[in-house]
Amino acid sequence: MRKVFYLVVLIGIVSCKKERVPVTPGNISIAEVVQANYKNNYTQEVSVQIGKQNLTIYSTGLPDHKTPYWGKGHEMYEEFPGRNHANMNKSMTSFNYKMTIPIYPNESAYKEETELGPVGMALNGVPIYNDYEGGGVLQENAWSTFDASRGHPGPREDYHYHSEGAYLTVNDDNLIGFLRDGFPVYGRKDRDGSYPNDLDENGGHIGITSDFSESIYHYHVSNEAYSTSGLYVIKSGAYHGTKGTFTQ
Template sequence: MKKRNLIFTYVPAVTGVLSLLFAFTACSSDSSSDDDASEEIEEETVTELHAAYAAFNSDATTIYLDGSNVVIETTGLPDHETVYWGEGNDLYLDEPDVQVTPSIMSSNNNATTITVDATPDLSGSTVDTALNTIGIAVSGASIFNDQEGAGALDQAAGSLDWTGAHIGPGVYHYHLEPKAFTNDDANLVGVLLDGVFLYGRQCDATGTYPTDLDASGGHTSTTQYTDGAEEYHYHIINELYSNTGSYIAFAGPYQGY
Protein backbone atom coordinates (compact mmCIF):
# COMPACT_ATOMS: atom_id res chain seq x y z
CA MET A 1 0.00 0.00 0.00
CA LYS A 2 2.73 2.39 0.91
CA LYS A 3 4.56 1.78 -2.38
CA ARG A 4 1.47 2.48 -4.48
CA ASN A 5 0.94 5.74 -2.67
CA LEU A 6 4.47 6.77 -3.48
CA ILE A 7 3.98 6.04 -7.13
CA PHE A 8 0.72 7.94 -7.22
CA THR A 9 2.28 11.03 -5.70
CA TYR A 10 5.45 10.77 -7.75
CA VAL A 11 3.82 10.61 -11.14
CA PRO A 12 2.03 13.96 -10.95
CA ALA A 13 5.26 15.56 -9.74
CA VAL A 14 7.14 14.28 -12.80
CA THR A 15 4.46 15.35 -15.27
CA GLY A 16 4.40 18.72 -13.53
CA VAL A 17 8.09 19.25 -14.22
CA LEU A 18 7.69 17.99 -17.77
CA SER A 19 4.85 20.37 -18.49
CA LEU A 20 6.88 23.23 -17.03
CA LEU A 21 9.72 22.35 -19.38
CA PHE A 22 7.27 22.19 -22.24
CA ALA A 23 5.88 25.55 -21.28
CA PHE A 24 9.38 27.09 -21.38
CA THR A 25 10.12 25.74 -24.82
CA ALA A 26 6.63 26.73 -25.98
CA CYS A 27 7.20 30.27 -24.76
CA SER A 28 10.53 30.64 -26.53
CA SER A 29 9.10 29.44 -29.83
CA ASP A 30 5.96 31.57 -29.31
CA SER A 31 7.89 34.80 -29.17
CA SER A 32 9.04 34.50 -32.77
CA SER A 33 5.58 33.53 -34.06
CA ASP A 34 4.08 36.50 -32.15
CA ASP A 35 6.38 38.82 -34.05
CA ASP A 36 5.28 37.29 -37.34
CA ALA A 37 1.61 37.77 -36.40
CA SER A 38 2.02 41.42 -35.44
CA GLU A 39 3.89 42.15 -38.64
CA GLU A 40 1.03 40.72 -40.64
CA ILE A 41 -1.51 42.90 -38.76
CA GLU A 42 0.61 46.01 -39.33
CA GLU A 43 0.70 45.32 -43.04
CA GLU A 44 -3.10 45.18 -43.14
CA THR A 45 -3.86 48.35 -41.16
CA VAL A 46 -1.02 50.83 -41.66
CA THR A 47 -1.73 53.24 -44.46
CA GLU A 48 0.20 56.37 -45.23
CA LEU A 49 -1.69 59.49 -44.21
CA HIS A 50 -3.12 61.08 -47.37
CA ALA A 51 -0.92 63.93 -48.65
CA ALA A 52 -3.86 66.35 -48.49
CA TYR A 53 -3.80 66.27 -44.69
CA ALA A 54 -0.50 68.19 -44.78
CA ALA A 55 -2.52 71.23 -45.90
CA PHE A 56 -4.46 71.45 -42.62
CA ASN A 57 -3.72 74.15 -40.03
CA SER A 58 -1.27 72.39 -37.73
CA ASP A 59 -1.82 74.93 -34.93
CA ALA A 60 -5.45 73.80 -34.62
CA THR A 61 -5.43 70.18 -35.76
CA THR A 62 -3.82 66.92 -34.74
CA ILE A 63 -4.29 64.30 -37.44
CA TYR A 64 -3.21 60.68 -37.18
CA LEU A 65 -3.92 57.19 -38.42
CA ASP A 66 -5.74 54.70 -36.19
CA GLY A 67 -5.87 51.38 -38.02
CA SER A 68 -7.84 52.03 -41.20
CA ASN A 69 -9.25 55.32 -39.85
CA VAL A 70 -7.97 58.88 -39.74
CA VAL A 71 -8.60 60.78 -36.50
CA ILE A 72 -8.80 64.57 -36.71
CA GLU A 73 -8.73 66.43 -33.43
CA THR A 74 -9.22 70.18 -33.72
CA THR A 75 -9.49 73.17 -31.43
CA GLY A 76 -11.90 74.54 -34.05
CA LEU A 77 -10.03 77.86 -34.00
CA PRO A 78 -9.37 79.02 -37.59
CA ASP A 79 -6.15 80.71 -38.75
CA HIS A 80 -7.94 83.65 -40.40
CA GLU A 81 -9.69 86.87 -39.51
CA THR A 82 -13.38 87.15 -38.63
CA VAL A 83 -15.64 89.41 -36.60
CA TYR A 84 -16.34 86.33 -34.44
CA TRP A 85 -12.90 86.52 -32.81
CA GLY A 86 -14.23 89.48 -30.84
CA GLU A 87 -12.69 92.92 -30.37
CA GLY A 88 -9.18 92.93 -28.97
CA ASN A 89 -8.11 89.67 -30.63
CA ASP A 90 -5.30 89.94 -33.21
CA LEU A 91 -7.52 88.21 -35.80
CA TYR A 92 -10.59 90.37 -35.08
CA LEU A 93 -12.03 91.88 -38.25
CA ASP A 94 -14.56 94.69 -38.07
CA GLU A 95 -17.54 93.59 -40.18
CA PRO A 96 -20.25 96.19 -39.57
CA ASP A 97 -22.70 94.59 -42.01
CA VAL A 98 -22.70 91.21 -40.23
CA GLN A 99 -25.58 90.71 -37.81
CA VAL A 100 -23.39 88.92 -35.30
CA THR A 101 -24.71 86.24 -32.97
CA PRO A 102 -24.00 86.83 -29.25
CA SER A 103 -21.08 84.36 -29.25
CA ILE A 104 -17.41 85.07 -29.90
CA MET A 105 -14.60 82.58 -30.41
CA SER A 106 -12.99 82.95 -26.97
CA SER A 107 -16.18 82.28 -24.98
CA ASN A 108 -17.24 79.35 -27.13
CA ASN A 109 -16.10 75.72 -27.17
CA ASN A 110 -15.19 75.08 -30.81
CA ALA A 111 -13.30 71.82 -30.31
CA THR A 112 -14.35 68.76 -32.30
CA THR A 113 -12.90 65.33 -33.00
CA ILE A 114 -13.97 63.34 -36.04
CA THR A 115 -12.91 59.90 -37.24
CA VAL A 116 -13.10 59.17 -40.95
CA ASP A 117 -12.25 56.23 -43.19
CA ALA A 118 -8.74 56.46 -44.63
CA THR A 119 -10.24 54.86 -47.75
CA PRO A 120 -13.86 56.01 -48.30
CA ASP A 121 -16.35 53.31 -49.29
CA LEU A 122 -17.71 54.49 -52.62
CA SER A 123 -19.62 51.31 -53.42
CA GLY A 124 -22.60 51.83 -51.10
CA SER A 125 -25.67 54.01 -51.14
CA THR A 126 -25.71 57.72 -50.38
CA VAL A 127 -26.28 59.16 -46.89
CA ASP A 128 -27.87 62.54 -46.15
CA THR A 129 -25.95 65.11 -44.15
CA ALA A 130 -27.24 66.12 -40.73
CA LEU A 131 -27.04 69.23 -38.58
CA ASN A 132 -23.78 69.88 -36.77
CA THR A 133 -20.26 69.20 -38.07
CA ILE A 134 -20.22 67.51 -41.49
CA GLY A 135 -16.48 67.96 -41.96
CA ILE A 136 -13.33 69.78 -40.87
CA ALA A 137 -11.88 72.56 -43.01
CA VAL A 138 -8.17 73.12 -43.61
CA SER A 139 -8.40 76.13 -41.27
CA GLY A 140 -9.34 73.78 -38.40
CA ALA A 141 -12.95 75.00 -38.11
CA SER A 142 -16.07 72.95 -38.85
CA ILE A 143 -18.04 72.71 -42.09
CA PHE A 144 -21.87 72.61 -41.85
CA ASN A 145 -24.45 71.89 -44.55
CA ASP A 146 -27.14 74.14 -46.07
CA GLN A 147 -29.46 74.05 -43.05
CA GLU A 148 -29.60 76.25 -39.96
CA GLY A 149 -31.42 74.76 -36.99
CA ALA A 150 -34.59 73.23 -38.38
CA GLY A 151 -34.85 75.59 -41.33
CA ALA A 152 -33.15 76.83 -44.46
CA LEU A 153 -29.96 78.82 -44.21
CA ASP A 154 -31.62 82.02 -45.51
CA GLN A 155 -32.84 82.95 -42.04
CA ALA A 156 -29.29 82.98 -40.69
CA ALA A 157 -27.58 84.42 -43.78
CA GLY A 158 -27.23 87.88 -42.18
CA SER A 159 -25.03 86.50 -39.43
CA LEU A 160 -22.50 84.91 -41.80
CA ASP A 161 -19.11 86.64 -41.83
CA TRP A 162 -16.97 87.47 -44.90
CA THR A 163 -15.92 83.81 -45.22
CA GLY A 164 -19.40 82.29 -44.98
CA ALA A 165 -19.24 81.28 -41.32
CA HIS A 166 -20.75 82.10 -37.94
CA ILE A 167 -21.13 80.81 -34.40
CA GLY A 168 -24.39 79.72 -33.12
CA PRO A 169 -25.33 77.66 -31.56
CA GLY A 170 -22.32 75.38 -31.20
CA VAL A 171 -18.94 75.64 -32.88
CA TYR A 172 -17.75 78.29 -35.36
CA HIS A 173 -18.63 76.84 -38.78
CA TYR A 174 -18.74 77.50 -42.52
CA HIS A 175 -21.91 77.15 -44.56
CA LEU A 176 -20.65 78.89 -47.70
CA GLU A 177 -17.52 78.86 -49.86
CA PRO A 178 -14.89 79.78 -47.23
CA LYS A 179 -13.23 82.69 -49.05
CA ALA A 180 -10.46 82.81 -46.46
CA PHE A 181 -8.88 79.81 -48.19
CA THR A 182 -10.81 79.13 -51.41
CA ASN A 183 -12.19 81.83 -53.68
CA ASP A 184 -13.14 80.59 -57.12
CA ASP A 185 -10.14 78.26 -57.30
CA ALA A 186 -9.14 74.57 -56.89
CA ASN A 187 -7.83 74.83 -53.32
CA LEU A 188 -8.50 72.12 -50.76
CA VAL A 189 -11.43 73.06 -48.49
CA GLY A 190 -11.38 70.16 -46.04
CA VAL A 191 -12.45 66.58 -45.45
CA LEU A 192 -16.01 65.43 -44.81
CA LEU A 193 -17.25 62.80 -42.37
CA ASP A 194 -17.26 60.13 -45.08
CA GLY A 195 -13.52 60.61 -45.62
CA VAL A 196 -13.91 62.31 -49.01
CA PHE A 197 -12.00 65.57 -49.60
CA LEU A 198 -13.81 68.76 -50.60
CA TYR A 199 -12.21 71.23 -53.02
CA GLY A 200 -13.07 74.69 -54.32
CA ARG A 201 -15.28 75.39 -57.34
CA GLN A 202 -12.54 74.62 -59.84
CA CYS A 203 -10.64 71.37 -60.38
CA ASP A 204 -6.85 71.10 -60.43
CA ALA A 205 -7.10 68.42 -63.14
CA THR A 206 -8.50 70.83 -65.74
CA GLY A 207 -7.90 74.26 -64.20
CA THR A 208 -11.56 75.17 -64.58
CA TYR A 209 -15.07 74.31 -63.37
CA PRO A 210 -15.74 70.58 -63.65
CA THR A 211 -18.69 69.64 -65.85
CA ASP A 212 -19.10 66.00 -64.80
CA LEU A 213 -20.18 66.40 -61.16
CA ASP A 214 -22.75 64.12 -59.54
CA ALA A 215 -25.54 65.38 -57.26
CA SER A 216 -23.07 65.78 -54.38
CA GLY A 217 -20.61 67.81 -56.41
CA GLY A 218 -18.34 64.81 -56.74
CA HIS A 219 -16.33 63.28 -59.56
CA THR A 220 -13.17 61.26 -60.11
CA SER A 221 -9.99 62.87 -61.39
CA THR A 222 -6.48 63.74 -60.29
CA THR A 223 -6.01 66.47 -57.70
CA GLN A 224 -2.95 68.42 -56.57
CA TYR A 225 -2.56 65.91 -53.71
CA THR A 226 -2.83 62.58 -55.56
CA ASP A 227 0.49 62.48 -57.45
CA GLY A 228 -1.16 61.74 -60.77
CA ALA A 229 -3.65 59.17 -59.48
CA GLU A 230 -7.39 59.60 -60.01
CA GLU A 231 -9.48 59.84 -56.85
CA TYR A 232 -13.11 60.60 -56.05
CA HIS A 233 -13.56 64.04 -54.44
CA TYR A 234 -16.17 66.76 -54.01
CA HIS A 235 -16.22 70.32 -55.25
CA ILE A 236 -18.16 73.32 -54.03
CA ILE A 237 -20.91 73.43 -56.65
CA ASN A 238 -20.64 76.54 -58.80
CA GLU A 239 -24.25 77.73 -58.30
CA LEU A 240 -25.11 80.80 -56.22
CA TYR A 241 -27.19 79.96 -53.18
CA SER A 242 -30.33 81.98 -52.57
CA ASN A 243 -29.75 85.54 -51.34
CA THR A 244 -26.29 84.93 -49.91
CA GLY A 245 -24.33 85.97 -53.00
CA SER A 246 -22.14 82.92 -52.47
CA TYR A 247 -21.97 79.16 -52.83
CA ILE A 248 -22.96 76.38 -50.41
CA ALA A 249 -19.89 74.53 -49.13
CA PHE A 250 -21.58 71.09 -49.22
CA ALA A 251 -25.23 70.09 -49.16
CA GLY A 252 -24.79 66.35 -49.53
CA PRO A 253 -25.54 63.59 -49.77
CA TYR A 254 -22.36 61.79 -48.72
CA GLN A 255 -21.10 59.27 -51.27
CA GLY A 256 -18.28 57.76 -49.22
CA TYR A 257 -20.08 55.90 -46.42
Protein backbone atom coordinates in the same frame (compact mmCIF):
# COMPACT_ATOMS: atom_id res chain seq x y z
CA MET B 1 -50.39 33.25 -42.72
CA ARG B 2 -48.59 34.80 -39.74
CA LYS B 3 -45.40 32.83 -40.56
CA VAL B 4 -45.47 34.15 -44.12
CA PHE B 5 -45.86 37.73 -42.83
CA TYR B 6 -42.89 37.35 -40.47
CA LEU B 7 -40.80 35.93 -43.32
CA VAL B 8 -41.60 38.91 -45.56
CA VAL B 9 -40.70 41.36 -42.77
CA LEU B 10 -37.43 39.53 -42.10
CA ILE B 11 -36.48 39.60 -45.79
CA GLY B 12 -37.26 43.33 -45.89
CA ILE B 13 -35.03 44.00 -42.87
CA VAL B 14 -32.14 42.01 -44.34
CA SER B 15 -32.53 43.81 -47.68
CA CYS B 16 -32.40 47.22 -45.99
CA LYS B 17 -29.23 46.26 -44.13
CA LYS B 18 -27.57 45.08 -47.33
CA GLU B 19 -28.17 48.48 -48.94
CA ARG B 20 -25.83 50.08 -46.40
CA VAL B 21 -22.82 47.89 -47.23
CA PRO B 22 -20.08 49.69 -49.21
CA VAL B 23 -19.81 48.16 -52.68
CA THR B 24 -16.66 49.79 -54.08
CA PRO B 25 -13.45 48.96 -52.17
CA GLY B 26 -11.33 52.06 -51.66
CA ASN B 27 -7.83 51.79 -53.14
CA ILE B 28 -6.54 55.35 -52.73
CA SER B 29 -5.03 56.32 -49.37
CA ILE B 30 -5.74 59.82 -48.08
CA ALA B 31 -3.30 59.53 -45.14
CA GLU B 32 -0.33 61.34 -46.69
CA VAL B 33 -2.43 64.25 -47.97
CA VAL B 34 -4.22 64.61 -44.63
CA GLN B 35 -0.96 64.64 -42.67
CA ALA B 36 0.64 67.16 -45.01
CA ASN B 37 -2.24 69.64 -45.05
CA TYR B 38 -4.03 69.67 -41.70
CA LYS B 39 -2.63 72.47 -39.55
CA ASN B 40 -3.68 75.66 -37.81
CA ASN B 41 -1.03 78.35 -38.08
CA TYR B 42 -2.59 80.45 -35.33
CA THR B 43 -3.75 78.14 -32.54
CA GLN B 44 -1.35 75.28 -33.42
CA GLU B 45 -4.08 72.96 -32.14
CA VAL B 46 -4.73 70.59 -35.03
CA SER B 47 -3.21 67.11 -35.07
CA VAL B 48 -3.60 63.84 -36.98
CA GLN B 49 -3.34 60.27 -35.72
CA ILE B 50 -3.01 57.48 -38.29
CA GLY B 51 -4.37 54.01 -37.51
CA LYS B 52 -4.54 50.82 -39.56
CA GLN B 53 -7.87 51.44 -41.28
CA ASN B 54 -8.91 54.88 -40.05
CA LEU B 55 -7.30 58.18 -39.21
CA THR B 56 -8.42 60.74 -36.65
CA ILE B 57 -8.11 64.52 -36.84
CA TYR B 58 -8.17 66.49 -33.59
CA SER B 59 -9.01 70.18 -33.39
CA THR B 60 -10.33 72.92 -31.12
CA GLY B 61 -12.44 74.29 -33.97
CA LEU B 62 -11.09 77.83 -33.69
CA PRO B 63 -10.05 79.44 -37.01
CA ASP B 64 -6.56 80.61 -37.98
CA HIS B 65 -7.74 83.79 -39.68
CA LYS B 66 -9.34 87.10 -38.90
CA THR B 67 -13.02 87.27 -37.96
CA PRO B 68 -15.18 89.67 -35.94
CA TYR B 69 -16.10 86.71 -33.75
CA TRP B 70 -12.70 86.92 -32.04
CA GLY B 71 -14.09 90.08 -30.44
CA LYS B 72 -13.02 93.72 -30.58
CA GLY B 73 -9.55 94.29 -29.19
CA HIS B 74 -8.32 90.85 -30.28
CA GLU B 75 -5.33 90.84 -32.62
CA MET B 76 -7.32 88.74 -35.12
CA TYR B 77 -10.41 90.94 -35.09
CA GLU B 78 -11.79 92.44 -38.30
CA GLU B 79 -15.11 94.07 -39.18
CA PHE B 80 -18.01 92.23 -40.81
CA PRO B 81 -18.23 92.45 -44.60
CA GLY B 82 -20.85 94.82 -45.98
CA ARG B 83 -23.99 95.02 -43.88
CA ASN B 84 -23.47 91.69 -42.11
CA HIS B 85 -23.64 91.60 -38.34
CA ALA B 86 -23.19 89.28 -35.37
CA ASN B 87 -25.87 86.78 -34.50
CA MET B 88 -26.98 86.14 -30.92
CA ASN B 89 -23.72 84.24 -30.43
CA LYS B 90 -21.13 86.99 -30.54
CA SER B 91 -18.06 84.92 -29.67
CA MET B 92 -16.44 81.52 -30.27
CA THR B 93 -15.59 78.69 -27.88
CA SER B 94 -12.84 76.08 -28.03
CA PHE B 95 -13.95 72.44 -28.36
CA ASN B 96 -12.29 69.03 -28.38
CA TYR B 97 -13.31 67.91 -31.86
CA LYS B 98 -12.39 64.47 -33.12
CA MET B 99 -13.21 63.37 -36.67
CA THR B 100 -12.45 59.74 -37.55
CA ILE B 101 -12.57 58.80 -41.23
CA PRO B 102 -11.41 55.84 -43.37
CA ILE B 103 -7.89 55.95 -44.79
CA TYR B 104 -9.20 54.26 -47.93
CA PRO B 105 -12.62 55.86 -48.43
CA ASN B 106 -15.26 53.72 -50.13
CA GLU B 107 -18.28 54.46 -52.22
CA SER B 108 -21.39 53.32 -50.38
CA ALA B 109 -24.37 51.66 -52.04
CA TYR B 110 -26.57 53.63 -49.64
CA LYS B 111 -26.05 57.38 -50.03
CA GLU B 112 -26.78 58.85 -46.60
CA GLU B 113 -28.05 62.42 -46.54
CA THR B 114 -25.94 64.96 -44.68
CA GLU B 115 -27.62 66.37 -41.59
CA LEU B 116 -27.52 69.46 -39.40
CA GLY B 117 -24.13 69.75 -37.73
CA PRO B 118 -20.57 68.91 -38.84
CA VAL B 119 -20.35 67.13 -42.20
CA GLY B 120 -16.58 67.50 -42.44
CA MET B 121 -13.56 69.46 -41.27
CA ALA B 122 -11.59 72.18 -43.04
CA LEU B 123 -7.79 71.95 -43.14
CA ASN B 124 -7.49 74.45 -40.27
CA GLY B 125 -9.71 72.31 -38.04
CA VAL B 126 -12.93 74.31 -38.38
CA PRO B 127 -16.08 72.19 -38.88
CA ILE B 128 -17.83 72.30 -42.26
CA TYR B 129 -21.64 72.43 -42.26
CA ASN B 130 -24.04 71.84 -45.14
CA ASP B 131 -26.81 74.12 -46.44
CA TYR B 132 -28.96 73.70 -43.34
CA GLU B 133 -29.12 75.87 -40.24
CA GLY B 134 -31.30 75.58 -37.14
CA GLY B 135 -33.37 72.69 -38.46
CA GLY B 136 -34.12 74.22 -41.87
CA VAL B 137 -32.44 75.45 -45.02
CA LEU B 138 -30.15 78.47 -44.81
CA GLN B 139 -32.06 81.75 -44.71
CA GLU B 140 -30.99 85.38 -44.84
CA ASN B 141 -31.16 85.66 -41.05
CA ALA B 142 -28.31 83.13 -40.99
CA TRP B 143 -26.12 84.20 -43.92
CA SER B 144 -26.35 87.86 -42.85
CA THR B 145 -24.28 86.86 -39.81
CA PHE B 146 -21.42 85.34 -41.84
CA ASP B 147 -17.95 86.84 -41.61
CA ALA B 148 -15.63 87.23 -44.62
CA SER B 149 -14.91 83.48 -44.53
CA ARG B 150 -18.66 82.79 -44.58
CA GLY B 151 -18.45 81.31 -41.11
CA HIS B 152 -20.24 82.04 -37.85
CA PRO B 153 -20.78 80.44 -34.44
CA GLY B 154 -23.81 78.31 -33.63
CA PRO B 155 -25.89 78.30 -30.43
CA ARG B 156 -23.03 76.73 -28.46
CA GLU B 157 -20.57 79.30 -29.83
CA ASP B 158 -19.27 76.60 -32.17
CA TYR B 159 -17.70 78.37 -35.14
CA HIS B 160 -18.20 76.68 -38.54
CA TYR B 161 -18.27 77.27 -42.31
CA HIS B 162 -21.19 76.92 -44.70
CA SER B 163 -19.91 78.34 -47.97
CA GLU B 164 -16.98 79.60 -50.02
CA GLY B 165 -15.22 82.56 -48.42
CA ALA B 166 -12.00 84.47 -47.81
CA TYR B 167 -9.05 82.63 -46.19
CA LEU B 168 -10.61 79.35 -47.36
CA THR B 169 -11.46 79.27 -51.06
CA VAL B 170 -12.68 81.86 -53.55
CA ASN B 171 -13.43 80.67 -57.08
CA ASP B 172 -10.38 78.37 -57.18
CA ASP B 173 -9.29 74.72 -56.95
CA ASN B 174 -8.04 74.85 -53.35
CA LEU B 175 -8.26 71.76 -51.19
CA ILE B 176 -10.67 72.85 -48.42
CA GLY B 177 -10.72 69.74 -46.25
CA PHE B 178 -12.28 66.29 -45.98
CA LEU B 179 -15.85 65.24 -45.34
CA ARG B 180 -16.90 62.61 -42.84
CA ASP B 181 -16.84 59.85 -45.47
CA GLY B 182 -13.11 60.46 -46.06
CA PHE B 183 -13.39 62.07 -49.48
CA PRO B 184 -11.71 65.46 -50.12
CA VAL B 185 -13.62 68.63 -50.97
CA TYR B 186 -12.24 71.31 -53.29
CA GLY B 187 -13.18 74.80 -54.43
CA ARG B 188 -15.41 75.47 -57.43
CA LYS B 189 -12.74 74.75 -60.04
CA ASP B 190 -10.80 71.72 -61.24
CA ARG B 191 -7.01 71.81 -61.23
CA ASP B 192 -6.96 72.99 -64.88
CA GLY B 193 -8.92 76.12 -63.92
CA SER B 194 -12.20 75.00 -65.48
CA TYR B 195 -15.52 74.48 -63.75
CA PRO B 196 -16.41 70.76 -63.67
CA ASN B 197 -19.49 69.95 -65.73
CA ASP B 198 -19.88 66.31 -64.73
CA LEU B 199 -20.63 66.54 -61.00
CA ASP B 200 -23.11 64.00 -59.67
CA GLU B 201 -26.17 64.87 -57.60
CA ASN B 202 -24.01 65.00 -54.47
CA GLY B 203 -21.55 67.51 -55.88
CA GLY B 204 -18.63 65.25 -56.74
CA HIS B 205 -16.85 63.36 -59.50
CA ILE B 206 -13.83 61.12 -60.06
CA GLY B 207 -10.55 62.52 -61.31
CA ILE B 208 -6.97 63.57 -60.62
CA THR B 209 -6.43 66.58 -58.37
CA SER B 210 -3.47 68.72 -57.36
CA ASP B 211 -3.05 66.47 -54.32
CA PHE B 212 -3.90 63.04 -55.73
CA SER B 213 -2.03 61.75 -58.80
CA GLU B 214 -4.45 58.84 -59.10
CA SER B 215 -8.11 59.40 -59.84
CA ILE B 216 -10.18 59.72 -56.67
CA TYR B 217 -13.74 60.74 -55.98
CA HIS B 218 -13.84 64.29 -54.63
CA TYR B 219 -16.41 66.98 -53.96
CA HIS B 220 -16.48 70.55 -55.23
CA VAL B 221 -18.08 73.68 -53.84
CA SER B 222 -21.28 74.29 -55.78
CA ASN B 223 -20.85 76.67 -58.72
CA GLU B 224 -24.48 77.75 -58.45
CA ALA B 225 -25.23 80.66 -56.13
CA TYR B 226 -27.41 79.59 -53.22
CA SER B 227 -30.90 81.09 -53.20
CA THR B 228 -30.64 84.91 -53.28
CA SER B 229 -27.50 85.00 -51.13
CA GLY B 230 -24.86 85.08 -53.86
CA LEU B 231 -23.01 82.46 -51.80
CA TYR B 232 -21.63 79.12 -52.94
CA VAL B 233 -22.27 76.36 -50.40
CA ILE B 234 -19.52 73.86 -49.69
CA LYS B 235 -21.74 70.80 -49.38
CA SER B 236 -25.35 69.81 -49.90
CA GLY B 237 -27.03 66.48 -50.53
CA ALA B 238 -25.74 63.07 -49.50
CA TYR B 239 -22.35 61.54 -48.74
CA HIS B 240 -20.72 59.52 -51.51
CA GLY B 241 -19.12 57.16 -49.02
CA THR B 242 -19.70 55.65 -45.61
CA LYS B 243 -19.86 58.34 -42.93
CA GLY B 244 -17.27 58.31 -40.16
CA THR B 245 -17.65 59.83 -36.70
CA PHE B 246 -17.38 63.42 -35.51
CA THR B 247 -17.42 63.95 -31.75
CA GLN B 248 -16.94 66.99 -29.54
